[in-house]
Amino acid sequence: MRDLMFLSAWVALMPLCLTSALIGAVVWVWVALLQPNDLLMGFAQSVPFNKIVAIFTLVILIFSKDRKHLFLDTILVSLLLFAAVATVSWAGALAPDAYNDELYQKLVKDIVLTFVLCGVITTRQRLDLVLFTVVLAFGFLGVKEGLISLLTGGGHKILGSPSIGDNNSLATALLMIIPLMVYLTRYTVLTAVRFGLRVAIGLCLVTVVMTFSRGGFLGLLVLAAFFVKNSRNKAASLALVVTAGVAIYALAPDSWFQRLNTIGEAGSDGSFMDRVVAWKISTLIALDHPFFGGGMHALQHPPVWGAYIPLLDRLSFIPTPVPDLPSLAAHSIYFEVLGDLGFTGLGLFLTILIVAWRFCHTTDRLARRTPSLAWAADLSRMMQISLVVYLVTAAALSMAYFEFTYILLALICCCRRLVRQGAERPAALPVKPWQRREPARYYAASR
């Protein structure tokens, strides 16, 4: 039944995708984030929705007569270089297996989608459309898990989502979209939609708490702090955050507090120490292959892991026990990129994130000058919060190739471009009499 419903929706969307690159890109975003194949259970499970819509969109984008709005900025150039580094790493991977190919293709698809979005987002309405799509895709997961948690009185164990990852990754993804939902709540015209968004924000917060993710809790603190810092009415925002905090404190189960108490015991926590070992091995791979790393998730290849375990003493400044595991994920976006793409890849990755932060800041400053661009100032601040949540929370998660991060980069680039196009230029200073230039009489007379 679910397959039939989804296929009906898909059939309804396809004619639009065939006539509009914008709708194609939007459906691509939706499918990339939702990963419907993991949610379907029948015959539609094997349909390559993502590939179909990607091909349609690219074909329409290339062959349509509409004017293309392609542009390059620091983030997009860095992304191109990042893709080039990833290509070299993938080709010379320590573990050239199917997983290496799959992750490389995923990264390239994400970067292509970023460029497609930059090509089709030419107005505020289009930007907001993509935001709504993101919220619809991830909001579904947040609302679903939050609702089930409430209906079962907290008895539901949230394991995460196949499309995003485990419970920690789900918490990060939801924390990243909450600022965007706040922006949409402020600017959506219809009351019913605003109400729906508010309910979704509440349920997403419930889901974040009920994931029992310690990283999610830290992300929640970062979100609250930056929400107050970046908001215009700080007193009201602080009151809202305190109310939400009191509500969580009063309603969260005891087991949640017990889980949070283990944050202070990181040194004796086996899970955390295993992560430190994974970080060390990522660093060792990067030291051996400084320019292009060991390939996509080489660390998770048991022979590579086994080869580096005896070399852990090279980084003995942090004592770690030798884990009895065949392999482990990098568990940090920074170490993940370091191990996979070397110092070159990490440098580019950090450049992209730092420039994205800077873009949000400059867009906010520029948009404030023009009253009609107040929305862009608000959106920039919210996207900055989303970025900070990612930088902090994903520092302990393998989410370097997370689709939404690349979509967020596209949104940041497009928002900046829209503001630069629409911002009021400062009025020219009046010219003083002694600054006036005489016409070039001499030149005219000599002719």
Next chain:
Amino acid sequence: VEALLFTFSSVLMVVLAYMAWHDDRRPPGTPPTNIFRTADKATAPEIAAKPGWKRDTTKRSR
């Protein structure tokens, strides 16, 4: 719950895509009809007229 929400989400996506497609093709000067449309006080008189709309987006610029 999951099946219901999944269906609802898919239907919302279709509605969103159709309305956006329609709005994207409207003649210049025609107001958007998308139920998911956004606007701010400077550009949307219908929001500014609402009593619940307290944000004065022009205050800061002044």
